[in-house]
Amino acid sequence: MIAPRAAALGQPPFADRAILAKQLRFRAVARKYAELLEAALQDIEAAEREEQEADRDRRRRLKCPQHAAHEITSQEVQQQQQQSGVADHQQQTSQPPPPDPALAGAAAAAAPLQPSADIGASVIDGGAGAGEAVEGQAAAAKSATRSQRPAAPPPTAVSLLASMAEAAGGGRQAGSGKRGDVHRAAVAGTPQLQASAEAPAQRNGKRARVAKGKKAGGGKEGGYLSGLCIYVVRLGSVTRRIRDMLLNRVLDAGGAVTDTYDAAATTHVVADASVPRDAILAHAGWGAHAERDSVVVASLAWLQGCLAERALLPLRTDIICGPGAYVLPSQCLAERALLPLLTENIICSPGAYVPPEPEPAPAAAAEAVARAMAAVDAQHGGIPPRPDAAPPENDGGAGYGKTKLACQRKASDARDVWGKGAEKPNKFIADVLSEIGVGFRFANWVGIKVALLFGRGDRRVGRWRSYSAAATVVSGFKRPLKTAEDLRGVRGLGAKMVQNIAEIIETGDLELKHALLAQLKPTKDLCGLKPMKDLCGVWGLGPMTAKKLIEMGITSIPELRRRAAEDRAKSLLTHQQAIGLRYYEELQQRMQRDEATAIVGVVSAAVQKLCPGAGCIAMGSYRRGKETCGDVDVLVVPPSGQEVCEWIMQPLLALLHDQNFLTDDLAGGPTEATQNFGHFKHRSRGTAPEESVNPLSKHVMSYMGVCQLSPTHSHRRIDIKVYPRSLSAFAMLYFTGSDYFNRSMRFHAIKMGRCLSDKGLYPVTRGSKGEILWRGNLCKGLYPVTSGSKGEILWRGKSIACMEEKDVFDALGLEYRAPHERSIDESTASAMLEAAEDEEGPGDGPAN
C-alpha cells in the first residue's frame, strides 16, 4: 500500500493523505466487522460446547456437512471442523494452550490454512459420501434447531450498522474504556501509526494500553498468543525498530518469537502485505514448496489486530476482511494462486481500494495470445479463427480493423475516485446531441414511426448510436469549441454531424431536436419521452410494458400506482414490477460507496458464519471504484480447497431475511431456490448451451432482491451470486463490467474465434450467415451445442482455463485492465476519444 509508506516519509502529499484517511476509516469498519463476527462465533461456540457434552459420541461419526440442503448452519460447520480434528484457529481463551510448542506450531499453522478443506472435499465428492452424511445431517439439524437462538442474538443488519457508524465516524472520539481502545487500535492500522501511538502515547494524554513487559525469552504462560511462534519479516514498512517492538509485545502476550525463519519452530510469518510476495519468500529463504506449505504468512494488520485487541484473532477473518492479508496454503499453490486473486481485490472490506499506479504495459500481449491459442489448438486439434480476423501478431492485439474496442482502451473516467473530473466546456453541445440520441433510442424501443427516421431504410438504431457517440466525442474536448471546422476529420463525426454541431455553436440549439421531439410526443408535456422514461424506471418494467401502459392512459408513476391499487386481479403488474414500483423512488437513487460497503459487510458476515473462508467480493461499479453505486453486487466463491459451495445460497438468504436485511426477492429467491437446491436444478426449458458443455455451470446460483440496512435507510437493489471456484475469474470479469466493456471484450473474443461468457472462454467456430467454416469430428473434445437463435454457433469446445482475470485478458491477447479502467459507458461509441487520447492527449482538443 502506498499511502502508509508515504506517511512514513513525513508530510505526505495531499492526495495521499486523503487516501490514507479513507483507508483508515475503512480499516476501522473492517475491524469492527471482525469483532462482531468474533463475538457471534463465540456465542455459537459456547452453545456448541454444551451440545458436545451432551452427545459427544454421536457426533464423532459426523464427518461432513454435505451440501446439506437447507439445514446447514454455522453450528454445523463449526462442528465439522472440531470433529475432524482441525483446530479452530480463533480459539477461545478458555482453550488450554497446547502442551508441546512444536506440535502446537504445526497445528496452528495447519488450522488457518485449511479452515474447511475437509468440508470442501466432502462437497466435491458429495455423491459418494451422501449416505454416510445423512445421519450427520439429521443430528446437525437437530442441534441447529435447538441452538438456533443463542444467548446473544446474532448481529442484525441494524446493529451492525450502528456499530459501523460508530467505527467509521467515531474512531477518534470513541467512547471511553475498552471500546474506545479497540477503536483506537483499529484506526492505527498502519505500522507507522501503530508505532507512534506506542512510543509517545503520553503526548496525547492517553495511557498506553499495553504495559511494557519484560523481554522474556519464552513468553508468559497462558497468554493469548501462547502456542504461536512468530517470525516478522523485516521488509517494507517493517523497520528494525518496529519489528522489535512487535516482537516484544508478542512475548508479552505469551507467544514465542524467532530471529530467523525456523522451519521447525515458526508457526506464523508476519509481513507487510504491500511487499511483493516473491520478495517475502526470498527473504525468508524458502525454496521448496513443501516448506512454504507448512507456514502461514500473515499480514501485519492481523498481528497488530491481535495485539490491539489482546486476542488471537481468526486469520481467516483477516484474509477476508482485512486489506492485504494473505496466506499461502498448499491449495493456493496447486491452484495457481487463486487466493491472492481474491485478497488482492478485496473482498468485503473496501480498505483495499488502492488508487491505480501507472503500470508499465506488458508488451507480451501478442505472445500471450499465441501461447494461449497454441495450447488450445494442441488440445483440440486446431481451431481456425474467422477468416476476417487478422492474425493477432499484426498489431499486438488489436488484430482487426483500425478502430480500438473499449476493452483495448483505458477508460477515461475513473475520475470520481481520485481526482476531479475535468471540466467540460462543450457540455452544452453534447447535451443537445445526447438528447437527440436518447430520442432516437426511445423511438427505436417503441417503434414510433418518425418521418425523420426514414431516409434510407429504418435508421433508428444507427442514429441513436451516432448521436450518442458524437455527444461523447464532443464532451471529450477540454477546450471550448469555437468553430465546428475544428472537428473535421475527427473519427465518429461525419459531415452531417459537423454541420449539426456548427448550428449548435451558433444558435445554441438544433432545429432537428425540436422536430424530433415534436414527433415523439403524443401529448404536450415534456417531449413525450417523459412517460416512457418514468415508467421504464420501474424495475422489471421495460419499453414494451411501458408502451402498453401508456396506451392504456397511464403516463406517470402516481397514475400507475393508482391503477395498480385498483387492480384487484393483480394482472396489471408482475410480482417483480410491483416490488419495483413500491420502491420506485428509493431505487432511483444511487447510494454512497460507504453504504455499499456496509451492505457487503452484512452479507459477508453472514457468509462467514455459514461457510468460513468463503470469499465475498463486491463487484460492479463498486469494484470499479465508483463513489456511488446504483446497486450492490456480491460474488461468493468457495473457500480455498473447495470447488463449489452453492449450498450456501439458501441458508444465506434465510439468514439475511431473518436479520430483516433482505426485504423482497425479485429472482432466484428462497422459493425457487428451494426447488433448485435439492436436486441440482432442473430448468424447465431445454438445456442451456452452457450446461451441455460445462457441468460446473450447474453450480452457479444467482439471486436478485431488495435489501435495507436499517429502517432509516433506503431500500437498495442487491445481487448475490455463488460461482464455482474455477469459474470465479470469468464471473468476476463479467460482474465487474461495465456492461459496455463486457460487450466489447466478447466482441473481441468472437473475432479471435472464441466465445466469452461469465462461465468460460470457449473455442468456437461460426459463420456470420450460418455457413460452416469448420466442421466437427476432426476434433476430439469438442461438443455439439444447440445452435443459438441466430443459428450461428456450431461447435464449442471445452473452456480455456483461467484462474484469474488476467488469464482471460492474456488468452485474448489483451492488455490487462484493472477494474477502475473498465468504466466505459454505453454512449461511448467505438471510435471516439482516440483522436483526443491517442494522438494529442486527453487535454488537448483540436480547439487550440
Next chain:
DNA sequence: TGGCCAATACTG
C-alpha cells in the same frame, strides 16, 4: 450497402 461492440438467465 449493410451493420451498428455479447451471451445467458429468470418469469409468466
Next chain:
DNA sequence: CAGTAT
C-alpha cells in the same frame, strides 16, 4: 417465446 434482466 417474449420481455426484462444481468
Next chain:
DNA sequence: GCCA
C-alpha cells in the same frame, strides 16, 4: 449517421 458513420464506417468499412
